[in-house]
Amino acid sequence: MSNGVDTSADKNVLDLTRHNRNRATNRAVRSTRERLQTGPGTSPAFDAEILAMHVGACLQGAAVIPITILLIAASGAYFTTQPHILIWGLFALTMHAIGILIVKRASKTEITPENQIKWRRILLAAQAAMGLSWAIFVLQDCASCNPTAFTFYKGAVLLVALSITAMASMLLRQAVLFGFLPTVIALTAVSISGRNILDIGLTAVFTTALIFFIYITNRLHQANLKLPSFQTEKDDLIAELEVAKSLSDEARRRAEEANMAKSRFLASMSHELRTPLNAILGFSEVMATEVLGPLNNPLYKEYAGDIHRSGSHLLELINEILDLSRIEAGKYELSEESVSLLEVAEDCIGMIQLRAKSKNIRIEQQFEKALPSLWADEKALRQVILNLLSNAVKFTPQGGEIMVKAGWTAGGGQYISIRDNGPGIPENEIPVVLSAFGQGSIAIKSAEQGTGLGLPIVQAILAKHGGEFKLKSKLREGTEVIAILPSSRVLESLPAVSEVKAVEPRRRQFA
Known part of the structure; x- marks a missing residue:
């Protein structure tokens, strides 16, 4: 009883541990999925990680x-022959240098979920400052240049700058918008003031390109954001699998120990x-056979016979349990010797004939x-054949036939x-019949119930x-x-059917 209580207590502890672990793991997985499915409103931890990745990419x-x-x-100064393009270039390089200094400072500071909002605003301000330089470039003019060519030149420069900035800043949300919103404002102002169709067209083309690149960078940002989300979820699932495997191994070990303890107990x-x-059994047989003298009351003799039959049934049950427990405990050792299958089968049929004749059952042989x-x-082979014959006699009706x-x-x-030619076994009950203590519906209804x-x-x-055991039955x-014994057990064997040739049968001695 104490073993049973301990096992139950251990099982409760294990179940409680699993319950707590599952609750914590489900919470972690749910949080990961929420981070994964949300767009801009991601968790601060992921935002901080993405921001740190942006800083590294900028450097x-x-x-x-x-x-x-x-x-x-250089190309603008060459084609326009005017120095103000070079002055703009110096200003743009200054704005970029300021932005790089800010990025370097951010790289030396640990970006955490608490300060990531501040650093994000600073980096967006640096982008806006760089965008101011592109807005100033839009305001550049060239009196000696062809207006159409100069407009195309500005449009090409702005599109190149937009493409490079979009690719470099895709990890920073709204960087493209902050970087080129001043440019759009400047282009709009030039278009309104000059009412030039080329300027209006450039404004429309650049604005459309800006909207497209904002869309693309947002999609790229979300794709990059999913990478740490997937990594986190994968880590959670790996941890879940490792814990589950650990618990499964522990549960299997406990089950094996409990099974061994059960076998030893049995x-x-x-x-x-x-x-x-x-x-x-001995005393009841003495009483039933009246070895020591007649019993005064005939009922005593009948009761003694009942005691002997019940005791024999109980002894058979105990022997079967003992055999099964020895097999499960790995202590069932074979005492091997040269055995004739035909002789053992004939002996077993002789031993079971009395029971068969009592039910008028005919046993036919075909050896x-x-x-x-x-x-x-x-001994083991005899036990196999006796068990199978006993079952056949048990479930064969009066006047039936058994073929061996x-x-x-x-x-x-x-x-x-x-x-x-008994009642047979339903197909769905065959696995039950083959399991320990399993009995089919026919056996349960039978008056000669066994142990299973x-x-x-x-x-x-x-x-x-x-060897191998096969059971075929139809209702x-x-x-x-x-019952099949392999060719390796045959002391003098014939070759397999697939290998039979028109030559003398090979003979080999079992080693």
Whole structure:
């Protein structure tokens, strides 16, 4: 009883641990999914991580914008032959340098969920300052230049600057908008004041391009935002799997220990029960046979017979439990020797004939002649055949027939088949019948109920021999059970059917 209480207590502790773990894990996964599914309103932790990634990307590509500005200023000064483009270039480089200094300062400071809003605003202000330089570029004029060519020149420069800025600042939300909103305002002002169709067209094209790049950068930002979200969710799931595996291993270990404890308990109790039970059987048989003299009351003799029959049934049950517990505990050892399957089968049929005749059941034999001996445990093999024959007699109706066959298998092994014309077993009940303590509906209704351990013991013994057990049954058509021993157990074997040739059969000695 104490073992049972301890196991139950351990199970409760395990279940409570699993419950708490599942609750914490579900909360973590739910939080991760919320972060994953939200757009701009992501968690501060992810915003801080993305902002730190933006700072690193800005430092890595710090030279791209200055080179672009130098190329724009040099080409503009060459084509316009006016120095104000160079002055603009110097101003733009100054704004960019200020932005890089801010980025370097941010890189030296740990960006946390608490200060990420402040740093985001500072970086957006730096983008707006750089955008002011592009707005000033829009206001540049060239009296000696072709107006159409100069407008196309400004449009090409602005589109290039917009593309480079969008790619460099996709990790910073609204960076493109803050960086080029002053440019749009400047273009709008020039279009309104000059009423030039080229300026109006440039304003429309650039504004459309700005809207498109804002959309693209937002999509890229969301895609980059999902990367840490996916990573976090993956880490959570990996942790969940590791904990589940750990708990599964622990539960399996506890189950194995409990099964071993159960087997040891059954083996011990079976031994303890068999000793007084043998005395009960002996004395009841003495009383039933009146060895020491006649009993005064005939009912005593009848009761003594009932005691003996009940005790025999109980002893059979204890023996089966003991056999099964020994097998499960791994202590069932085979005592192997040379055994004739035909002789053992004939002995078992002789032992079961009396019970069969009491029910007017005919047992037919169909044995192949000259079967060689097997290397097996004779006692175990006898137990297998007796169990199968007992079941056949038990479930065969009055006046029925049992067919026993023995012979070669296709693979060069030997088999024994026992078929009855009893009520059969429903297909859905076959797994139940083959399990320990399992009984089908026919067995439950039968007056000769068993323990449900016979077939599991048969399967275990055959498995110990490397053999196989098959059960075929159809309702109202009968049942056939087949015990198969492999070719490796045959002391003098024939080759398998697929290998048979028109030559002398090979002979080999079992090693």
